[in-house]
Amino acid sequence: MASPAGRWSALLAAAASLLVPVCPAGGAPARPASVLASYSFDDELATGPDTVAVWQGARHSKSGRGRVSLSGAFHVSGHRSVELRDVAGDGDFPELQGYFPVRTTGRLFFHFALLVTDPAEELNVALAGPSFFRLEKDGLAFWLGTRDGWLVHYADGAPKRLCAPEPFVWYAVDVVYDVPAGTYDLVIHAEGREEAIVSLRRQPNANRRPGSSIDKFSFVGAPFSDRSNVVYYVDDVVIGTDEKVARSAFVAPGRRKLFIDSFVEYQTLLRERPRCLPPLDPEDLGFTADDLAEVQAAGSSETVRQLMAGQRIPRRTSLERGGETWRRVLDAAGAWSEGCAALAAGDAAGALTLFERAEGAAPAGRIFRLSAALSLAALKRIDEAEERLALVSEWRYDARYAVASAYVGLGRRDLGRALEWLRDPAREALDGESQADSVATRVAEQYYYVLLWKGEYADAREYARRMAGRQLPPLESAGAWSVRAADASFYNRDLAEARELYRSALVGEKDHAMLREIYLRLADLAFLGGDLVEERRLREHYYGALGE
Secondary structure, three states: OOOHHHOOOOOHHHOOOOOOOOOOOOOOOOOOOEEEEEEOOOOOOEEOOOOOEEEEOOOOOOOOOOEEEEEOOOOOOOOOEEEEEOOOOOOOOOEEEEEEEEEOOOEEEEEEEEEEOOOOOOEEEEEEEOOEOOOOOOOEEEEEEEEOOEEEEEEOOEEEEEEOOOOOOEEEEEEEEEOOOOEEEEEEEEOOOOOOOEEEEEEEOOOOOOOOOEEEEEEEOOOOOOOOOOEEEEEEEEEEEOOOOOOOOOOOOOOOOOHHHHHHHHHHHHHHOOOOOOOOOHHHHOOOHHHHHHHHHOOOHHHHHHHHOOOOOOOOOOOOOOOOHHHHHHHHHHHHHHHHHHHHOOOHHHHHHHHHHHHHHOOOOHHHHHHHHHHHHHOOOHHHHHHHHHOOHHHOOOHHHHHHHHHHHHOOOOHHHHHHHHHHHHHHHHHOOOOOHHHHHHHHHHHHHHHHHHOOHHHHHHHHHHHHHOOOOOOOOHHHHHHHHHHHHHHOOOHHHHHHHHHHHHOOOOOHHHHHHHHHHHHHHHHHOOOHHHHHHHHHHHHHHOOO
């Protein structure tokens, strides 16, 4: 926040009252359509008639300190949410703060989705005005938080219990703030439940002053006490006025997009013309946590956000300035964004030059190599494309790798002829006749993914099952092919068979990355089957498997 002296000062003095439980049920509030700000953390920031700024107020800290970062682990819509991670005693706190034009009249509608991993740890969400987060007029207006395992709100300056939130469950929160009256309505829905779990009307605002204006929101850890180890996720933040907030239905799967949905989405992109597939995390572009801390300190976070949203940014000229790793990575990402524009415009050769420049400047940026493979395939330089794909084989569980592999395979011929060309070497890989194990593996993968691209799911499943049963080279995993067989059944919407194959793949598997992917897919299946209890159990297992 802009004024450290005013940031969340005097908050603890307001917390002396007894907590009063209130958990009535009720319907959802009206949702405004005049949108001042809408932020889903996937796409370009959408604004209404006024400009909005969303930024990470706390530093992207060094190892062992709190942070704000994009995450693909959990989300309500799209691919990502924002993760806020606080560390007790680190002298800092994570914060996501956004601005909108000051509201001195009328009503304001505030919607967001929230998932907490441990309700016992403190977090805070607020709407405030020009006086920042003080309990005074034009200061703190709406204040929600967790205290000792309870979700509370500070109505009339005092904390009051709402409900005990469950871990790893998404909650949709809707606030209707009446500026002249200094009151708000609060409605909260939990995933998997039709009725609201909280429905309150005309609650006095936190600072107990009618006419208290507002112009900002904040998601934060424990800014005053520095005693929280909270990890929580925020998605679909919407600020609107006077009518209905346009937002998608709250289905809250609490997980990433289905793997098969991602495959179809990326396939649709490449069917039209060769183009870049999107980064899902700043690490895809080569940024480390320390790089992002320096990006934040230099005021360049907006540039990273634009890159993540697929926007083209101009290249910088600081590559010669040694010792600033984040600048080299940012330069590389800028070259990549220009390459993506060139590839989409049909200039695959120009795009390749830019992707290679990006890869040379920031070798950790795996999306650069994947993009280079796509441009090489567009140029019909298939052998080189295959070699470039082999450099990102650690993405073998990623839908982007799957689609890129199919695209490279298709680069040899049209769809039907590609399968004919690949069939004999794929059979040799199956029979163990190929002497070049790495080449045989890539051909086998391409054959499988081209079958998926063509919609021949039964053939893809059978081929993967046979590959899983053969004697494989040391660096190739039978489990990976077992998962591919299950994936083919999933694509074919044979969910019972997919579930059985995934469970079989779990037996004896020790690779943590593969185990994580299997549990993710089983969670997807549970969600599609309407078993939210099982989906949650698998999701929590997945979160623990991250080793965070």
